[in-house]
Every structure is written in structure tokens, then in C-alpha cells.
Amino acid sequence: MKTYTVGGAVRDGLLGLPVKDRDHVVVGATPEQLLALGFRPVGKDFPVFLHPETHEEYAMARTERKTAPGYKGFDFHAAPDVTLEDDLARRDLTINAMAQDEDGTLVDPYHGRADLEARVFRHVSDAFVEDPVRILRVARFAARFADFTVAPQTNALMQRMVDEGEVDALVPERVWQELSRGLMEHKPSRMFEVLRVCGALQRILPELDALWGVPQPEKWHPEIDTGVHVMLVVDWAAAQDFSLPIRFAALLHDLGKGTTPPEIWPRHHGHEARSERLVEQVCARLKVPGECRDLALMTAREHGNVGRCFEMRPGTLVKFFARCDAFRKPQRFLDMLRASECDHRGRTGLELQPFPQAAYLEGALQAASAIDAGAIAQQQTQPQRIADAILAARTAQVATYVEQHRPAQP
Template identity: 75%
Template sequence: MKTYVVGGAVRDALLGLPVQDHDHVVVGATPDEMIARGFTPVGKDFPVFLHPKTHEEYALARTERKTAPGYKGFLFHAEPDVTLEQDLVRRDLTINAMAQGEDGVIVDPFGGRKDLQARVFRHVSQAFAEDPVRILRVARFAARFTDFSLAPETNALMRRMVDAGEVDALVPERVWQELSRGLMESKPSRMFEVLRGCGALERILPELDALWGVPQPEQHHPEIDTGVHVMMVIDYAAQRQYSLPIRWAALVHDLGKGTTPKEEWPKHHGHEARSVRLVEQVCKRLKIPNDCRDLAVMTAREHGNVARALELRPNTIVTLLERCDAFRKPQRFIDMLLASECDHRGRAGFADRAFPQAAHLETALGAAQSVNAGEIARRYLEQPQHIPEAIHAARVAAVNEIINKEMPRA
């Protein structure tokens, strides 16, 4: 029985990066032997065990055989006669197909170290084509390792997988798991660059894929192309280390521009309403978590209003706050302002431009929150139908005062 550290731990150590988790492969053992040594079985599809002290995962070396479309259609063989190389050849990329023995020696049968030095993502074998999740994983790695390139032969293989319909077999939960992880990497745009390059984005997120090649008014968007703009927006959100809901909202805020009739280009009148419908459609299909969905819908609907905030009257601002449920959920409203700021700064030459609209609306929210709604309600106990109108009017007055006093218009 021999144990090896495998995969990402070996890769990251060679890159000089911090190693978060250690995955282990065990060669020459049976499940009964593992249990006898105090390991706890946890694997459902194939034998995986938790170390009795460290609780790290130890998987028996295994081979796989494709039996059905998608990423679940496999039969696994995990017996003592399975070699380390047989286990590694089934892995996705050469840089993830290295192992380190207990003696510290690195086993690298497929040139992983060479590809690390060359900064290349390359598939290990044709077995890559049997699991469509690997397309998403490679795209996610591209967002993390921003100086790596994709080997042409690997991109070609991924495109053949897309053409064969493998990506269509992915379940929504797994798609979102990989997309959400990629969005939280340092340069999310590279994930979508890889997905577009092999044709997978058109299958997974056709609403987003439709944005490339759609022009916008050059005076507002020097980058012109809507797809390019959205990539700049999410990279800015990543640069600011914003949360996943903000990054998701930044990604899908302009989906409606992909449905603008060509004869109306480069203008996109009414794209916000179309964006809302598309965001709701995407979130339902991919089973997006509620916090991400709700912020994305609000951002798609309101980012244009936020951009015009300095021109809005106090009554319109309070109506905006009420529509966004900002008094019950102020942080979500602030997050929407941040996503809208990403929209503003995610343009060629705009990254350092001022965006006073966010502070303007945040100050207005604070003024409106200072209104004692309970006290107003008590004044209208005998006329409760007038309570909402009275509270609204008081909030408008408070916003008007703060705008005139602290933020005079230019």
C-alpha cells in the first residue's frame, strides 16, 4: 500500500502558491484494509476515505469507463491492481496529473511540470472528452491562472465535445457550481473567453453569448462591443473583490441588449425591461441562489436609473428606494449601487472616472431612513389608508432637504 498527494496540491506547491487542501490516492489497498487502518468511508460513487486524524480525503486508485452521456455516466474500477499511472491518466489536465510520494519524489508521467513552466493547459488523454464538466473546469482555471494559455489541441477537443452535445447533458447545479467559482477568481473574463472559444457559452448561457458583436453608442461606451463591456464590468468587480451576488449581477445586467433589433443599433431603448426578463429566465434555468437572482434582477432593472441619479427628483428617488425595498433590505440596495458602479467603470478609459451617483443615492437613503414611520402611522390611526402616502411624503421632504443642503446640484 502506497499513498500519494495528487492534483492541485502538487500543482500549487510547484507554482509556489499556498496549498489549501491535500487530496491523496492510495495504490495497492482494498476498502477493508482502509477501514482496518481507521479510515472512515465517505465515497458514494467510488471508494473515498477520511484519514482518522487529519480528516483529509484518501481515494483508492481507480479507472473509469464511460457508459452514458454527461458527467455521471461512468463505471469505476478500484482494485489493488490499479496503478498510479492508470489513475492519473484519467485526470483532466497534465498540470493536475502529478503525484508526490511520501518520500517527496514527484511522479509526472504526462509532462505536467513542463506545461507548468510553459504556462499551458493541456489535456492528459482522450478520456478528457468523456466528462463535460472538464470544459467548465478548464475555463475556471483560466480565470485563476491568468498567465496560462489553452493548448490548441485541447481547445479543439473541447469544441468536438460541444458539437457532440456533451455540454447539453450538464445539470444546472453543476454548471452554476463551476460558473460561481470562476466568477470569484481574479479575472473572470478569461473563463468566458475559454467558453466562447470552444462554443460552450452558446449552449450554457446563450443570452450572454449573444452580446458579442452588439454595438453601443461610442460616446458612452468607447469599447463599443457589448460583450467586451460586460467582460470589463466583471473584471472590475473582481478587482474590487466584490461578493458573488454583485459579480453575478454585473455579468447579466445588460442581457437585454442582445435582443435589440439590429435596425435600432447602437441604441438600446428599453433594454432594461428585456434584461429583467432574460435574467429571470437564466436564473430559473440554472437554479441560481435567491440572493444572486434578486440582486441581478434589481440591477438589470435599475442600473439606468442609478446612472441618471443626479437628475432624479426627490420624489423619484424615494419611489426608487421603495421599489427596491431599500428600507427593509438596505444592504442589497447598496450592493446594487456597487454593481451599477461596476457597469459605469467597466468601459474603456472609465475605470478611474468619478461616479457620484452611488454616494448621492446612498445619502438619500440615509435621509429617508431617518423618517420615523411609526410616529407618522400613529398620527393616522383613524385614517390608515393615508399612512403610506404620508410616510412617502415625509421621506421625499427629507431627501429634498439633504439634496439641497449637502449635495447642491451642479
């Protein structure tokens, strides 16, 4: 029986990156031997065990055979006669198919170290095509290791998988899992670039894929192309280390521009309402968690109003806050302002342009929220007038704030 550290821990160690999780492969052992040593079984589909002291995962060396479409259609074989090389051969990329034995000696049968040095994502074998999740994983790795490129032969396999419908077998939960993890890397645009090149984005997120080639007014968007703009937006969100809900909202905020009739390009009147409908469609299809869904919907609907907030009257501002449920959920409203700022900054050459709207709206919300709605309600003798009285009080408070803080309009 021998144990090896495998996968990401070996890769990241060779790259000089912090190693967060260590996975191990056990060769030449039976489940009974591991149980006798105190290992705790946790694997459902194949034998995986937790070390009795470190609680790190130890999987028995295994091979796999494709039996049905999709990413769950596999039979696994785990036995003492399965070699380390057999186990590594089933992995996705050469950079993930390396192992180290207990004294640190590198086992690299598929030349992963050379591909690490060349900054290349390369499949281990043609068995890559059997699991469509691997397309998402390659794209996610591109977001993490932004200077790596996909080997032409690997991209060709990914295109073949798209053409043969393997991507269509992915379940929504797994798509969301990989997309959300890629969004949290430092260069999310690379994930979507890889998915676009192989054709997978059109199958997974056709609403987003439709944005490339759609022009915007050069006066406001020097980058012109809407798809390019959205990638700048999501990368700016990542550079600020914003949360997943903000990054997701930034990604989807302009979906409606993909449905603008070409005859009125580069204008996109009413795209916010169309964006909101498409965001709802995407979130329902991918079963997006509520926190991400709700912020994305609000951002799609309201980001234009954030940009125009200096033109709003005090009463309009108060109604805007109420529509966004900002009095009950102020943090979500502030997150929407952050996502809208990403939209503003994600423009070529304008990344450092001031965005005073965020601070202005935050201050106006604080002013409106300072009103004691409960006290006002108690003062009313007619219940139907409570809402009007609270609105009037908040509007008066915001009017004072606006008079003191609104910048002069050109």
C-alpha cells in the same frame, strides 16, 4: 500500500501558491485495510476515506469507463492492482495529473510540470471528451491562472464535445457551481473567453454570448462592443474583491442589449426591461440561488436609474427606494449600487472616472430611512392615509438632502 499527494496540491505547490486542500491516492490497498487503520468511508460512487487524524481525503486508485452521456455516466474500478499511472491517466489536465510520494518525490508521467512552466492547459488523454464538466473546469482554471492558454488540441476536443451535444447533458446545478467558482477568481473574463472560443458559452449562456458584436455609442462606451464591456465590468468587480452576488449582477446587467433590433444600433432604448426578463430566464434555467438572482434582477432593471439619479426629484427618489425594497433590505440596495458602479467603471479608459451617484443615493436613502414610520402611523386616524403620510415625510427629508448634496447640473 503506498499513498501519494495528488492534483491541485501538487500543482499549487510547484507554482509557489498556498496549498489549501490536500487530496491523496492510495495504491495497493483494499477498503478493508483502510478501515482497519481507522479511515472513515465517505465516497458514494467509489472508495474515498477520511484520514482518522488529519481528516484529509484518501481515495483508492481507480480507473473509469464511460457508459452513458453526461458527466455521471461512468463505471469505476478501484482495486489493489490499479497503478498510480492508471489513476493519473483519468484526470483532466496534465497540470492536475502529477503526484508526490511521502518523501516529496514528484511523479509526473504526463509532463504536467513542463506544461506548468509553459503556462498551458493540456488534456491528459482523449478520455477528456467523456466528461463535459471538464470544459467548465478548464474555463474556471483560466480565470484563476489568467496567463495560461488552452492547447490547440485541447480546444479542438472541447469544440468536438460541444458539437456532439455533451455540454447539453450538464445539469443546471453543476453549471452554476463551476460558473460561480470561476466568477470568484481574479480574472473571470478568461473563463468566458475560453467558453466562447470552444462554443460552449452559446449552449450554456446564450443570452450572454449574444452580446459580442453588438455595438454601443462610442461616446459613452469607448470599447464599443457590448460583450467586451461586460467582461471589463466583471473583471473590475473582481478587482474590488466584491461578493458573488455583485459579480453575478455585473455579469448579467446588460443582457437586453443582445436583443436590440440591429436597425437601431448603437442605441438600446428600453434594454433594462429586456435585461430583467432575460436575467429571470437565466436564473430559472440554472437554478441560481435567491440572493444572486434577486440582486441581478434589481441591477438589470435599475442600473440606468442609478446613473440618472441626479435628475430625479425627491419624491421619485423615495419611490425608487421603495421599489427596490431598500427600506427593508438596505444592504441589497447598496450592493446594487456597487454593481452599478462596476458598470460605470467597466469602460475602456474610464476605469478611474468618478461615480458620485453611489454616495449620493446612499446618503439620500439614509435621509429617507431616518423617518420614524411607526410614529407617523400612530398619528394617523385613518389607516388608508398612513402610506401617504410616510411618503410625504420621507420626501420632505430627501428634499432637504437633495438641496444640500445634489451636484449642479450642466
